[in-house]
Amino acid sequence: MNDLNPxxxxxxxxxxxxxxxxxxxxxxxxGFGVERLRDDPELSEITRFAAELCAAPIALVxxxxxxxxxxxxxxxxxxxxxxxxxxxxAHAMMGQxxxxxxDATVDPSFADNPLVTGDPHVRFYAGMPLVTSExxxxxxxCIIDTQPRPEGLSATQMRGLSVLARSVMRRLESQRQSSRxxxxxxxxxxxxxxxxxxVPDIAWSALPGPVFDRFNARWDEVTGAAxxxxxxxxxxxxxxxxxxxxxxxxxxxxxxxxxxEDQLRIRQADGxxxxxxxxxxxxxxxxxxxxxxGTLTDIDVSHRQSESRDLIARELAHRIxxxxxxxxxxxxxxxxxxxxxxxxxxxLAGTVRALGRAQEFVRPLTDEKGESLRGLLDxxxxxxxxxxxxxxxxxxxxxxxGIRAATPMALVFHELATNSAKYGALxxxxxxxxxxxxxxxxxxxxTWAEHGGPEVSAPSDSGFGSRLLxxxxxxxxxxxxxxxxxxxxxxxxxxxxxxxxxN
Numbered sequence: 001m002n003d004l005n006p007x008x009x010x011x012x013x014x015x016x017x018x019x020x021x022x023x024x025x026x027x028x029x030x031g032f033g034v035e036r037l038r039d040d041p042e043l044s045e046i047t048r049f050a051a052e053l054c055a056a057p058i059a060l061v062x063x064x065x066x067x068x069x070x071x072x073x074x075x076x077x078x079x080x081x082x083x084x085x086x087x088x089x090a091h092a093m094m095g096q097x098x099x100x101x102x103d104a105t106v107d108p109s110f111a112d113n114p115l116v117t118g119d120p121h122v123r124f125y126a127g128m129p130l131v132t133s134e135x136x137x138x139x140x141x142c143i144i145d146t147q148p149r150p151e152g153l154s155a156t157q158m159r160g161l162s163v164l165a166r167s168v169m170r171r172l173e174s175q176r177q178s179s180r181x182x183x184x185x186x187x188x189x190x191x192x193x194x195x196x197x198x199v200p201d202i203a204w205s206a207l208p209g210p211v212f213d214r215f216n217a218r219w220d221e222v223t224g225a226a227x228x229x230x231x232x233x234x235x236x237x238x239x240x241x242x243x244x245x246x247x248x249x250x251x252x253x254x255x256x257x258x259x260x261e262d263q264l265r266i267r268q269a270d271g272x273x274x275x276x277x278x279x280x281x282x283x284x285x286x287x288x289x290x291x292x293x294g295t296l297t298d299i300d301v302s303h304r305q306s307e308s309r310d311l312i313a314r315e316l317a318h319r320i321x322x323x324x325x326x327x328x329x330x331x332x333x334x335x336x337x338x339x340x341x342x343x344x345x346x347x348l349a350g351t352v353r354a355l356g357r358a359q360e361f362v363r364p365l366t367d368e369k370g371e372s373l374r375g376l377l378d379x380x381x382x383x384x385x386x387x388x389x390x391x392x393x394x395x396x397x398x399x400x401x402g403i404r405a406a407t408p409m410a411l412v413f414h415e416l417a418t419n420s421a422k423y424g425a426l427x428x429x430x431x432x433x434x435x436x437x438x439x440x441x442x443x444x445x446x447t448w449a450e451h452g453g454p455e456v457s458a459p460s461d462s463g464f465g466s467r468l469l470x471x472x473x474x475x476x477x478x479x480x481x482x483x484x485x486x487x488x489x490x491x492x493x494x495x496x497x498x499x500x501x502x503n
Contacts (some may be wrong), residue, residue, distance in 0.1 A: 009131040009169075011162055014096050016135025021373065026375055028136035032059055033179035034063050038080075042171050043073035046164050051075050052144055053160045054153060058144035065131075076144075077120060086115050089140035089209070092127030099140075100157055101125040103148035124149040128165035133173060141165040148408060184277045202276075202296035210292050211252060222298075224269030233412055239265035239273050246278070248430035253280070260332055263303065266296060276302035289448040373399040374502065377435060380413050382433070386428055391426055392417070394439030399444045405501045415465050416448055416492065423455030425489050444496050450489030458485045477501070 007044030009015070019025055037043060043061050051059035058076035062069045069087040071080050084090060088110065104122050115122050128140035141164055153161070196203045197217040204227070205214045210404035215227040229233045231250065233338040235243055242264040253260035260280040265273035335345035374394050399407065417426065417433075425431030429498040431453040438445045450456075458465070473481040479496035 002261050009133060009135055011097065013093060015129070015131050019132075019134060020094065025138065028132055028134065028418075029063070029065065029138045031179060032176045033189035034070065034172070034175070036179070037171070037175055038072050040073060040171065042083070044075075046141070046167055046171075047073050047075045047295050050141060050161060050164050051056070053054070054126065054143045054157050054162075056124075056143035056145050058146075059140050060089075060143060060144070061130075062087070062127075062138070062140040064090045064093060065135075082115065086113055088113075088122070088144055089127050090123050092125075092140040092142065093129045093137035095129055095132070097203075098126055098128045098153075100152045102150050102152055104147070107254040120144070121146050123147050125154055126161065128161045131168055131171070132164060134230060134256045134370065138172075143387060149293060155403050199300070204294050204296075206292040206294075208289055208291065216474060220269060222266070222498055239267070241265075250280070253289075254292070255284075257282045257285050257290055260294070263299070274300040276300075316452070332370075373401045373409065373437060373446075376401060376409060377413060378390060380415055381435075384417055390434045392433045392435060393433060394437070397439040397444075399437055399439055400502055401499075402502050405477060408476045410465050412472045412494075414470055415468055419465060420450055420453070420490070423454070424456055425450035431489075439498070444498055444501060446492075446494040446496070448490070448492040448494070453489050456485055456490055458483075 019028060047059040047061060051057070056072070056076075056431065060071045060074040060077060064070075065085055066082060066084070067080045069089055070086050071077065074080075081414060088099075088104075090099070091109070101107050101110060104113065104125060104293050110116055110122075110125075113122070122144050124145035124147065129137055130139045130141060131137050141161065143161070159443055165194035167235060193216075199216070200218065202218045202222060203216040204212055204219070206212045210232075211230065212228050212233075213304045219227050223237060225237070228237065231247060234247070238246055244263045246262050249262050250260050258280075260278070264276060264278055264279045266276045267273055275298075277297040277299045278294065279297075282290040284290055331345050331348055335341050338345075374396075377392075377394045381394070384392050420426040420431075420433060425433055432451050434447075434449045434451065436447045436449075438447075458498055470481055473479045473494055473496070477496050477500040479494060482493040484491040484493075
């Protein structure tokens with residue numbers, strides 16, 4: 001079928017030949033959904049005006065179907081259809097303009113027609129074709145009189161009937177467009193429902209309130225129960241240990257009109273519980289009118305695997321911590337009574353402790369710190385606080401740090417802090433260190449600036465500590481290191497790619 005053409009078929013033009021064959025014509029007609037227009041107020045008004053204009057007792061909008069002519073609107077006739085073989089309009093719709101029969105009793109084509117010889121005793125007939133925008137004839141707007149009219153219709157009446165026929169077609173074309181839109185909407189809804197019922201997740205929607213109004217087929221497959229309608233109805237499906245926290249979190253998301261995400265256990269049809277990832281988003285930001293759309297994704301296997309990995313990680317972290325403790329114990333034991341190696345032993349023990357703190361930071365047993373560079377620095381520099389004040393102050397941007405970067409960074413700042421405690425600002429009562437973190441699009445810039453300590457100068461040669469700094473920054477983290485010694489104290493500038501820290 002052709003797409004809807006907004007331009008009407010020209011008056012005084014024969015219907016398009018390619019649409020006059022009945023099978024083709026009926027295909028076009030089927031797209032109009034004319035039954036939805038039965039007794040349509042607009043069409044009824046048109047027939048009343050046509051009857052008044054032509055001073056006729058009967059006026060009809062007649063749609064010619066395969067076996068009948070269907071009067072979807074009319075005046076003066078009790079029946080709503082007649083057999084097609086009796087139809088005047090079936091002839092009228094094929095013409096170039098109005099078909100006028102002054103006296104049907106003497107017209108050879110209609111004199112024996114049952115509608116002439118019997119009720120309603122048609123004598124005069126005038127029908128204006130109803131032709132679709134693509135040129136398919138579908139019926140006629142007609143007026144009928146029970147008295148002959150040798151004079152027919154006046155020119156004004158003919159023009160008026162033509163105008164009214166075009167109005168009928170505009171209404172029919174509007175209905176066709178509505179029918180197409182309704183069909184498209186129904187088809188889209190059917191496809192969406194099929195798609196939602198095919199996915200392995202539970203999907204739902206909720207009206208403002210929220211009132212949960214739709215669930216896909218997966219809900220019944222998983223729970224075997226009627227779906228919830230309100231937030232409180234979810235209690236019987238969510239594990240008791242998860243219910244209060246999840247309800248509060250979802251209620252807060254609804255009040256703030258923000259996306260919701262949580263992990264919780266959902267009761268299955270057999271009474272067991274499985275872990276699900278619950279997500280929901282609002283349709284827009286107005287809390288009063290927002291609808292909600294959400295999913296429940298079964299993550300039971302991955303969640304239990306994650307729990308197993310976390311258990312193993314905690315056990316490994318505990319064992320590594322014990323190894324560091326054993327190493328420090330061995331260092332203390334081996335250096336006891338040997339003053340010539342005391343300084344080296346103390347420095348080595350401090351390094352091992354720094355590595356231990358870095359290990360605890362990146363695989364925490366508690367939730368004390370987030371995985372940020374500042375969090376790591378706070379842990380590493382905590383031993384250097386004196387009295388009520390802290391001698392190392394860390395400021396600046398939050399910078400994420402990954403597991404692999406934590407160890408070299410721990411070594412770098414442990415080296416800087418221990419050297420400062422021995423020879424620099426941290427060896428003085430009023431000494432302090434400022435650590436500034438600045439992040440741009442690709443890099444993080446770290447400045448270590450000492451103040452209030454003894455005057456320092458560049459070492460005459462590169463010792464192990466300097467080599468350790470450069471190896472950690474330049475070789476392991478692909479960064480750069482710059483050191484300045486002046487009267488105010490040591491200043492170190494470090495630049496690192498963000499990717500190196502994150503990975």
